[in-house]
Amino acid sequence: MPTLSLEPIDRLADKVQTLVAVLERTRAELTRAADDNARLSQEVDVLRTRLASAEGQGAQALMLLTERDQIRVRVADMLEQLDNLSL
DSSP states (O other): OOOOOOHHHHHHHHHHHHHHHHHHHHHHHHHHHHHHHHHHHHHHHHHHHHHHHHHHHHHHHHHHHHHHHHHHHHHHHHHHHHHHHHO
16 A cells, blocks of 8 residues: 655645735734835825915915015005105
8 A cells, every 4th residue: 555645735834924024924914014004095185284275385486475465565665755745
């Protein structure tokens, strides 16, 4: 009666164990990637909010600069009119 070799079964068991280890590492990496993705999405939302706020402040600053220039022109006109009256 020929003897059965258990070597192929042992190699198969080793390969299955290796595959299970790879799958566990892959699952852990996927979990970490999902966590990183969620964290980065939150950071992007915060940055978008800050950008919108900065853009609004920039528009407000531009409006104030324009208003200041208009006031400067009006004051210069008034000073010129006062100079003309004093002659």
